[in-house]
Amino acid sequence: MKNTKKNTVTFREGILSVTLFAYGSSAVMGINLRIEQDAWIAILAAAVITIPFFLIYSRIIVLFREKNLYEISEILLGKIGGKIVSALLTWYCIHLAALVIRNFSEFIQISSMPETPQIPIAIILMLTSAYLASSNMRSVGKWSVVCIFIIFFLMIFTFAASIKHFKIDDILPIMEYPLKKIVMSSILVVSFPYLETVVFLCIGETLKKDCKPHRVHLYSLSLMVIMFLMVFFRNITLLGRKMMEISYYPSYLTARIIEVGGFATRMEGSISLNFLIGGITKIVVCIMAAANGLKSIFNFANYRTMVLPSALFALALSTILYSNTMEMYNFIKYYAIYAMPFQIVIPIILWIAGEIYTRKKNKAPLN
């Protein structure tokens, strides 16, 4: 009876779900930045770039407790401005969900089921996510706890298989690629998994009141960095840099060649579930955020009725996004720029406006 009514997650669940969200599709797409052994620099640099933005996100949460980005923008930018911003953000959430659905259906088709068309795969992926999204946030919290344990287990398991082959030579020479290219790559990392967590702001009222949001963000950022570095080192050690470079799904390929004690080989079928649960989390959060957006644009009482239509729309969108896999990969660089307004511009505007708004509000009673 006690904590069930509250649609909130605890501090640690918050960290884990944010991490899982970011880990989601990057795990399967791989931290594949076309800069071979220098990728780890990009991962770390990206984390440093991300920190101020994460602090801004946390500040927004602190300023407007229990409100989501849509409500905040309506407070700050007025009714019409707020609705426009909400519509943009909703579009971004749905688009992101569609991108992830497409990534995964593409991955599953290539990796294990070449003859199965993508639509049925996408449909059951979408339905599962819609089911979780229409449950409450606490179920998402539990889901992340369990999933992160599975992911960690598999990661450590595969990492352990690589650690005895690891040589420091593998990441030499440092900075082979020009600085410009490395910076570009880190911008990709910033926009691709890290800053996508802006979607969490769109759900709102998820974190328990006593948690400090900046700690949630920073903890999960460090977890993400650790996981991405582990993935990177594992892949480069086991696959070799060239093989890692040319594969669409390096982690999957790594799973294929791991052998344990000579009898357990080719476990990729079971290890790809690791990618899948990350992907589901990401789709779920996006759909929830999109449904929340629709709710605040049209002033509905409950976001749950909007879950299924947004999921369906994301599904439909995912089928027409790309005409082939290569296009999907090439889109990543465009995505970095495309996502900037949603990940950076809107939050910064809202933050500044929010600071001014709260100052004014605090002053008002004194006069």
Place this chain on the structure above:
Amino acid sequence: MNKRSARKACFLLLSIIICLYLTGCWNYRGLDQMNIVVGIAVDFNKAENLYDLSFEVASLAGANKESGIVGRIINAQGKTIFDAIRNAKRKEADKLFFGSPHVLVINKYLASEMGILGVIDFFLRDGEGRESMCVAISQEETAAIIIESTEGAIEMVSVNLHEIMREEKNIMGSAAQMEMYKIFSELSSKKRSVLLPALRKVKNGDSIVSEANGSAIIKEDKLVGFLNPDQSKYALMAQGELKSSIITLGLTHNLANDISLEIFKNKAKKSYKIEDGKIKVKIEVENHVAVSENQSFINLKDEKEVEKVEKAAEEKINKNIQSVVSTMQERYNADVFGFGEMIYKRDLKFWEEISERWDEIYPTLEVEVKSKVKIRNTALIM
């Protein structure tokens, strides 16, 4: 709310799945509808410009539970590798299944003229294929002959060969087993050459079987030559990749060698320095060994005598590695030890300067070999 949506989602999924199930399953393939490929041999028919592939598949029909499973060969020709694989289906009711092939044997002419990367591309690309299969070069006229089983065989040849190559590294070290994905990664890194196992047919008792016979040198994806088992052992030792092996010494001027040393641990370190514009490479090899055979009546209780044995072993190793290295440099110009890669990793700028001329520089490198042998014990008796 949850209740209702839960029910809904379940019903929904169930109905869709049942629908799918009734209308057919795309990727469902029964185990009974497949030929399990365990080995592949690739030849090239120059006259007709076709790839000539032989597959060893597990022959299930004749086998019963008591006897072992033998392989049978399926031959197919095609304009590309994949074409040949699909052509094989014309003769067989069941599709070929490439989930667990163990070896890929490549014809030596094909390897020396057309290169091996083209051949392995299909197997790396295919979702079903196995990146970790062993690649070997046939020393016989065709590759197909290697995986052909002889009269009275009780096991599949390819599985056997895979075991032989796998164990070779741990027991004799005369052939360098290498997985497909590693070959790809190594060959595409800086001007590197690799060693692959070489296979031939020999007489063994009444039958003719395949055996590992040293290594094939692949330079920039083309075969340039072979090393005999002894040479490849020292080549591996210089790379520090030997798991175990034997060094024999002849100390007392007998006709035969009289001491066997069993290697337990092999470490190698490469370094380079530039002196007067010349690159000097140093290979330091360290071996931990045990005396496992002593026909020479040398008193191994005496530490001085032991030191003598160590010295002799060190000299032998130095000499042999030196000779392998110079063969590589002068005869084949193949950088199997990864000197170029070492320079690239340590000093990127320098490498960029010299990488264009690496093929000229490599044969002129001064290589110094320094080995160290430590006798750990003398087994059970003195």
Place this chain on the structure above:
Amino acid sequence: MFKFLSKMREKKEREMEDTFSKFNDPFKEIKVSTLLEDNMDMCKKSFSDMDVIKFREIKSQKEDSFKAFIVFCGGMVNTDTIGTNIIKPLISCNFAKDNIDIDAILKGTLQVVDFSTTDSFDKIVESVMSGDTVLFIEGCFKAAVLYTKEYSLRAVEEPENEKVIGGPREGFNESLAQNLTQVIRRARTNELKTKILTIGRRTKTEVCVCYFDSLVDKDILKDLLIRLNSIEIDAILDANYITELIGDHRYSHFRTTGYSERPDAIVAKLLEGRIAIFIDGSPMVLTIPYLFIENFQSSEDYYFNFYYSTFARLLRIAAFFLTIMVPAIYIATEAFHQEMLPLQLLIRMAQERQSVPLPAAIETVIMLIVFDVLRETGVRMPSNIGQTLGIVGALVIGDAAVQASLIAAPMIIVVGVTGITSLLVPRLNSPIIFWRFFLLFLSATFGFFGFTIGTSLLFIHISNLTSFGVEQICLDANFSLRNIKDIFVRAPINLMVNRPDSLTSNATRQLEENVNE
């Protein structure tokens, strides 16, 4: 859910007023008359065509004007009591017709342990039907209800379904009073509250809500009472009727109430702050709220050494997952991911499959159904035929089918493992059957991808489950030792200081003081 509850409450209040007036036939309005003749006629009319009902007229030996008669239901009463304690004193009494005081008679003359008076025929009918004797006296406008219940009952014996090796052997039987006795005997304190409700329009079944006043969560208790009171049904014949009527998720295959036939188990649950519901006529006692982990707990866990109990509990948890996943995993590897099998195994399985006519997925479905048929038959059959069944199962299906190449041998292993493990968790029977086939279908269409999706759905479903507002899975990221003490492991008893805190208002066991010393 708030909405749901408040709706329920409103509905209930509205209906409490007019419920009884609506359906309780003609007797409701009729009161006991002072004339014995009228009462007798009324009784005869009420119990017309009911030959088990006995009437006995009584005349006093000493006072002619004293007339009375008793009504009781043959077979449900103790005839000795009626004879010696009711009829005999009445015959020998000397009250006059005009100064009759029914209370004095009840208190002074009759020798029964419990009595009450009533003037409504409605009540009288109910009393007679439940084994009491009703006494009418000439000149009285009230009838006396005398306690004479006695009916034959099953003896207290060890429950068949929850046999244990260690621990008490007593089990509940079908009498509410006796069941309560067994519980009260184990918890001799006035903190143990028992509230009796009557549910069922026709059966008028007594349902007793039992809890520890100091431990129970008052919100849950209130919620339960509201739900019980809003039950509208003809008959309550077993505990499962109540389960299905008050559960949180009526259409889920998972339970939302616990049950046990063992008084010791019920007392243990009560002591954790749970509420027990006794239903007259059912040996099953329900407990709420129900946590998911209770599916894997057994009362025996607490009667054995904790190392062994922990092992057994982990085994049960593993068995649950095995029994729903093994067929699915088998199909996924067999039909989609053959490369996962080591070569030797792959070849052996392919060999087995060569001569088998059906696709593996359909074969699995058939075999699983066959297994369930065998199991169901075994349950319904007299125990001496059970052995024959075993032979049929093992020989015909196991051996002959494989010999005839109708079924592949690995399938027998898969079905065997699936079947045996399902027996380890009897409380999860219905979800197991549903999810097993669900996962199987998904795996047969999408391989491991489908399997993962199915498993995710299972997990989401379980994490959505609640029981009386309490989450069935309390999976916090804040895993503390305190929370897992009685979940995945069974901690030593001296360490189990706390009750599960989502259930109770008083989370500390009394034991703590002893531990601290």
Place this chain on the structure above:
Amino acid sequence: MVIIIILVLFVSISIYNWFTLLKSSGTLERIVYFSLTFISFVILILHSFDVKIPSPTNGIKFVIESFFESIKEY
């Protein structure tokens, strides 16, 4: 085949969701719900008939390329 699956999906959604929706929600909610569902349905059906539908990806690419010329080379 795919068309059948899509039809089944939408039919079952309509059976299990629309009726409850019709009973218990406002007009606007219904309009949004049905329009989104309908758009998705049309897109999916057209896609499975191999009708080329303009993808938002191309628009995004076009806009970004006209702002940042150099991205093509990266």
